[in-house]
Amino acid sequence: MEWVDWLLSQDIRKFVVDHNLIIPLVFIVRLFGVTALELLRPARKVPYRKLMGKDLILISIYWFGMVPIAESMDQVIAIRPHLPQVVHDMPLLLRLFCYFLIADFGHYWIHRLMHTAIVWRIHKWHHSPTHMYWLAGFRATIPEHVIVNLPYLFAYSFLDLSPSWMELTIGIFNNLQNDWMHANITWRSDWLEWLIVTPRYHHIHHSDKPEHYLANLAALFTIWDRLFGTYVDPDSVKDDLSFGIGEEVPPLRLVLGV
Numbered sequence: 001m002e003w004v005d006w007l008l009s010q011d012i013r014k015f016v017v018d019h020n021l022i023i024p025l026v027f028i029v030r031l032f033g034v035t036a037l038e039l040l041r042p043a044r045k046v047p048y049r050k051l052m053g054k055d056l057i058l059i060s061i062y063w064f065g066m067v068p069i070a071e072s073m074d075q076v077i078a079i080r081p082h083l084p085q086v087v088h089d090m091p092l093l094l095r096l097f098c099y100f101l102i103a104d105f106g107h108y109w110i111h112r113l114m115h116t117a118i119v120w121r122i123h124k125w126h127h128s129p130t131h132m133y134w135l136a137g138f139r140a141t142i143p144e145h146v147i148v149n150l151p152y153l154f155a156y157s158f159l160d161l162s163p164s165w166m167e168l169t170i171g172i173f174n175n176l177q178n179d180w181m182h183a184n185i186t187w188r189s190d191w192l193e194w195l196i197v198t199p200r201y202h203h204i205h206h207s208d209k210p211e212h213y214l215a216n217l218a219a220l221f222t223i224w225d226r227l228f229g230t231y232v233d234p235d236s237v238k239d240d241l242s243f244g245i246g247e248e249v250p251p252l253r254l255v256l257g258v
C-alpha cells in the first residue's frame with residue numbers, strides 16, 4: 001500500500017527523528033491504545049471526560065516543566081560507575097536483565113522509603129488520584145523524580161556500550177510499564193504476577209485502606225514484595241477498592257511535595 005510505504009519511508013523517519021517527534025508520537029499511541037484497552041476490559045467505571053482534560057494539562061506541565069529540572073539535578077548527583085570490560089562483554093540480553101534487576105531493586109527501596117513519615121509528602125501526589133487509569137500514574141514531584149531516577153542511572157552503566165536505540169527503547173518501555181500498572185484493566189494472571197506487576201496488583205498499593213498502605217510496593221518485579229514482606233495477594237482482596245490520600249492538601253503543595 002502506498003501510504004504504508006510513505007509512512008515507513010526514510011524521509012518520514014528522518015523528519016520524526018530530526019524534530020524529536022518520537023516521544024510525542026508514542027504518547028499519541030498510548031493515548032489511543034491504552035484507552036482502547038481500558039474501554040474493552042474496564043476494571044471500574046472511570047469518568048474519563050472529567051479527568052482527562054485536567055490530566056493532559058498536568059502531564060504537559062510535568063513533562064515540559066518538572067522533568068527537565070529533575071533530570072538536570074540527576075546529572076549532577078547520579079552515581080554512574082565505570083564497570084569493568086568483562087561486564088560490557090556480556091551478552092546484551094544479560095546486561096539488560098542486570099539493568100532491570102538492579103534499577104528495580106533500587107526503585108523498590110526508594111519507594112519504601114517514600115512511604116515513611118519523614119518523606120511521605122514528596123510521594124503524596126502520586127497517590128492523590130481517586131480513580132485508577134493509565135494517566136493516573138505519571139505524577140511524581142521533582143524530589144521524587146530525582147531520587148527514583150538514581151538507581152536507573154546507576155544501573156544504566158550495564159548498558160553503556162549498547163546500540164544507540166537502547167536508551168529510547170527503555171524510556172518507552174518504562175512509560176508503558178507505568179501506564180500498564182495503573183491502567184483500568186481487568187486482568188487476572190497468577191503466573192504473570194509471579195514475575196511482574198499487573199494493574200490489579202498495583203491498584204492495591206493505591207488503595208486508601210490503611211492495611212494497604214505498605215502493600216505491593218514493587219514497580220516491575222513482584223519478587224521484591226514477596227522477599228521483603230510487603231506482598232498482598234490480589235486474590236485475597238475481596239472488597240472493591242477506593243483510591244486517594246483521604247485528606248485535602250492544597251494542590252500546589254501536593255505538586256511540589258512540600
Ligand SMILES: [Zn+2]
Nearest residue numbers: 111115123205
Ligand atoms: Zn507509593
Ligand SMILES: [Zn+2]
Nearest residue numbers: 126137182202
Ligand atoms: Zn502508582
